[in-house]
Amino acid sequence: MVHKKAGALALVAALMLSTSAFAQDKRVVTWNADYDPIPLAAAEALIADFEAANPEIDVQLTNFDHEGYKNAIRNFLTADPPDLANWYAANRMRPFVEAGLFADISDVWANNGLIDALASSVPSSTIDGKQYAIPYTYYQWGIYYNRDAYAAAGVEPPAADATVDWATFLANCEKFKAAGIDCVTTGSVAKWPVAGIFDYLSLRTNGYQFHADLAAGKISWTSPEARAVFAEFAKLQPFVTENHAAIDWQDAAAIFTQGKAAHYVMGNFAVGVFKEGGMTNDNLGFMVFPEITPGIARAEEAPTDTIHLTSGAKNPDDAKLFLAFMASAEAQSKWNAAVGQLPTNKNATVDAADPFLTEGFQALSTATGGIAQFWDRDADAEYASLGMDGFQQFLVQPEELEAILERLEQARLRLFPQ
Amino acid sequence: MANATDTVAAAPMPRASGRWNQRKIAPWLFLAPGLFMFAVYVLWPIVQSISLSFYDWNGLYNRDGEFTGRFIGLQNYRELGSDPAFEISLWNNLKWLVLYMLALPIGLFLSIFLNQTVRGIRLYKSLFFFPFVISQVVVGLIFAWFYAPNFGLFYLLTEWITGDGTAILADPDLVTYGIIAAGLWPQIAYVMILYLTGLNNVAPDQIEAARLDGAKGWKMLWYVVLPQLRPATFIAVIVTVIGALRSFDLVSIMTSGGPFGSSRVLSFYMYEMALGEIGLRMGYGAAIAVVLFAIMMIFISGFIWKMWRDETQR
Numbered sequence: 001m002v003h004k005k006a007g008a009l010a011l012v013a014a015l016m017l018s019t020s021a022f023a024q025d026k027r028v029v030t031w032n033a034d035y036d037p038i039p040l041a042a043a044e045a046l047i048a049d050f051e052a053a054n055p056e057i058d059v060q061l062t063n064f065d066h067e068g069y070k071n072a073i074r075n076f077l078t079a080d081p082p083d084l085a086n087w088y089a090a091n092r093m094r095p096f097v098e099a100g101l102f103a104d105i106s107d108v109w110a111n112n113g114l115i116d117a118l119a120s121s122v123p124s125s126t127i128d129g130k131q132y133a134i135p136y137t138y139y140q141w142g143i144y145y146n147r148d149a150y151a152a153a154g155v156e157p158p159a160a161d162a163t164v165d166w167a168t169f170l171a172n173c174e175k176f177k178a179a180g181i182d183c184v185t186t187g188s189v190a191k192w193p194v195a196g197i198f199d200y201l202s203l204r205t206n207g208y209q210f211h212a213d214l215a216a217g218k219i220s221w222t223s224p225e226a227r228a229v230f231a232e233f234a235k236l237q238p239f240v241t242e243n244h245a246a247i248d249w250q251d252a253a254a255i256f257t258q259g260k261a262a263h264y265v266m267g268n269f270a271v272g273v274f275k276e277g278g279m280t281n282d283n284l285g286f287m288v289f290p291e292i293t294p295g296i297a298r299a300e301e302a303p304t305d306t307i308h309l310t311s312g313a314k315n316p317d318d319a320k321l322f323l324a325f326m327a328s329a330e331a332q333s334k335w336n337a338a339v340g341q342l343p344t345n346k347n348a349t350v351d352a353a354d355p356f357l358t359e360g361f362q363a364l365s366t367a368t369g370g371i372a373q374f375w376d377r378d379a380d381a382e383y384a385s386l387g388m389d390g391f392q393q394f395l396v397q398p399e400e401l402e403a404i405l406e407r408l409e410q411a412r413l414r415l416f417p418q
Numbered sequence: 419m420a421n422a423t424d425t426v427a428a429a430p431m432p433r434a435s436g437r438w439n440q441r442k443i444a445p446w447l448f449l450a451p452g453l454f455m456f457a458v459y460v461l462w463p464i465v466q467s468i469s470l471s472f473y474d475w476n477g478l479y480n481r482d483g484e485f486t487g488r489f490i491g492l493q494n495y496r497e498l499g500s501d502p503a504f505e506i507s508l509w510n511n512l513k514w515l516v517l518y519m520l521a522l523p524i525g526l527f528l529s530i531f532l533n534q535t536v537r538g539i540r541l542y543k544s545l546f547f548f549p550f551v552i553s554q555v556v557v558g559l560i561f562a563w564f565y566a567p568n569f570g571l572f573y574l575l576t577e578w579i580t581g582d583g584t585a586i587l588a589d590p591d592l593v594t595y596g597i598i599a600a601g602l603w604p605q606i607a608y609v610m611i612l613y614l615t616g617l618n619n620v621a622p623d624q625i626e627a628a629r630l631d632g633a634k635g636w637k638m639l640w641y642v643v644l645p646q647l648r649p650a651t652f653i654a655v656i657v658t659v660i661g662a663l664r665s666f667d668l669v670s671i672m673t674s675g676g677p678f679g680s681s682r683v684l685s686f687y688m689y690e691m692a693l694g695e696i697g698l699r700m701g702y703g704a705a706i707a708v709v710l711f712a713i714m715m716i717f718i719s720g721f722i723w724k725m726w727r728d729e730t731q732r
Contacts, residue, residue, distance in 0.1 A: 069545040071693070074478060076481045077478075078478070078480075078481070093555065095476055095698070098477075099479075099486060100481050101480070139726055168462070188676075190674070191678075215612060242588075243567035243568075243583075244675030245678075246566065246567050246585045246587035246588035247566075247567060247568075247676070249590075251566075255568070259658070299732065311481050381698060382699065385690075387681050389678040391678070392676070392677055393590075396588070396590065410500075414497070
């Protein structure tokens with residue numbers, strides 16, 4: 001949901017059944033994944049490395065179309081489980097863990113020192129004290145800005161290391177508005193982009209724990225803390241691109257690259273889209289979301305992609321070997337360098353030539369508040385969807401605040417009986 | 419369908435006469451494949467959906483292949499009663515039903531307009547029929563671009579006229595009407611073709627007789643032509659009602675039910691709840707499907723009753 005690239009064609013996916021020649025005498029590990037072409041090539045390179053080190057094992061990757069995978073996984077986990085399957089951390093993996101379809105791999109974590117190496121991802125990989133996932137990549141969210149738009153509006157761009165505070169940010173928004181430039185753009189047809197904005201407002205107003213508790217249904221939507229978040233949201237609302245509810249996030253990226261908007265609250269995967277739109281490292285900038293409540297430990301959003309061992313795995317021992325390999329610093333450095341994302345292993349390296357990865361790695365490794373997954377991964381699926389409906393409606397009809405809060409509160413009481 | 423059991427019962431009956439028996443069995447034998455398919459692919463899923471609507475189930479079986487649902491009785495239906503999203507979907511379905519009926523008069527008008535013999539009329543007819551031939555997905559995309567903020571033709575047009583562009587698909591009050599307009603485009607073509615074939619069967623001698631009696635214009639249409647088009651009208655109403663109720667593809671392509679769920683219809687809400695990546699509440703989705711089925715049943719039984727009456731009166 002968070003990472004929405006166009007999926008590879010299903011036909012192509014079906015044709016790429018196996019990555020290596022079939023060999024009778026090798027022990028086979030099967031792996032179902034949903035990669036786009038670039039990540040797929042990176043994964044195949046890793047498989048080649050792994051097979052070179054373990055010549056008696058043959059890893060067979062079956063690639064699925066991105067969108068189709070979400071339904072396919074529900075079928076193949078029961079009907080014909082592979083040894084390994086791609087999925088997402090935190091609440092997104094919970095249904096499969098609770099149905100007993102993902103296997104406990106705490107031993108892989110313990111035997112390979114991963115609790116320390118993958119420290120930032122321990123909470124999102126753990127359910128009831130056991131680990132069920134190997135996180136191998138994540139990417140930061142934050143604010144991307146267009147220096148050309150800054151120049152056009154005559155606003156001083158943020159200095160390299162200094163953080164912008166919220167009052168300055170809003171004051172700048174006024175200047176952009178006067179210059180006919182949208183201060184913040186977004187395209188919310190798919191709803192999740194507004195969840196990114198809300199999450200940051202929530203993390204900056206009340207901190208990480210509030211975000212986690214809100215997503216878990218522990219906090220009332222009519223509480224003063226929740227209202228405070230919407231109060232900040234209301235300050236930003238007039239500066240967000242009009243009609244965003246009918247714009248795809250990629251189309252909003254076009255508004256941003258053309259300089260008709262100055263900021264875009266997005267995940268790092270959008271950098272590729274921005275650059276396709278003609279932006280370069282010279283006019284594209286990244287900054288962390290401004291501090292709102294002074295003194296709150298800065299938390300960031302970094303949705304994590306994971307690999308899981310299925311309960312029906314036919315070759316769990318070799319599959320665990322491969323999982324340990326995917327958790328290693330070398331494998332993660334290589335895969336993430338190819339894909340342009342961040343490794344979760346703290347000993348891994350990041351391509352120093354990519355300013356966005358470097359800044360993202362910096363932002364995440366200094367986020368003392370914690371790493372949030374994203375609204376729709378931290379919250380239960382239905383609750384997340386109702387929440388995003390509310391955020392989107394507020395951004396269109398801020399005057400409906402009371403009705404929105406009331407509706408969300410009703411949903412909370414129904415989904416999480418107190 | 420209740421008669422299906424007769425097949426079994428009829429076989430071992432003591433035969434009064436071989437000929438009579440053959441006559442009795444033969445139609446059932448011919449019907450058997452159809453009945454079998456109907457039972458397996460229509461009736462059985464209906465029964466399953468209804469029973470599923472009494473469960474709370476996320477669609478997963480556990481490792482041993484056991485059903486993981488929990489029986490909750492009428493809880494899903496009670497929840498529907500207080501679900502604002504369901505209420506919006508229901509109202510939108512009603513808007514679809516009512517406004518989709520516009521396809522009938524417009525289709526009739528177009529068919530009468532095209533029912534003439536001039537050079538190249540076949541080309542004009544096929545051009546008018548074109549929107550029905552292309553996929554609904556394409557129709558949805560075309561209209562989504564037509565309405566698109568900042569560059570869509572409709573948006574630019576409203577911007578030029580009123581000075582402030584209207585992005586139909588971003589406006590919670592207008593979005594459903596925008597999608598219905600997109601749906602009407604192919605539906606009108608469909609109704610038009612039904613009427614065109616109907617017009618071929620209008621008896622020329624009656625038209626001639628009416629003309630001699632001095633009927634023309636509206637009177638001719640209303641008293642002479644329309645009564646003869648009744649079978650075409652009947653089919654047109656059926657396909658339009660069904661088309662309105664199963665409006666799913668356009669909603670899914672153009673807005674995914676947004677903004678914030680204001681363009682949802684029952685079929686789309688059911689999909690979101692049961693099969694979308696959010697939700698996965700099979701029982702709740704089934705309950706929505708049952709409600710949609712009940713609404714359809716009102717119309718379907720009306721049609722069946724009318725057909726049955728027509729056949730027996732003959």
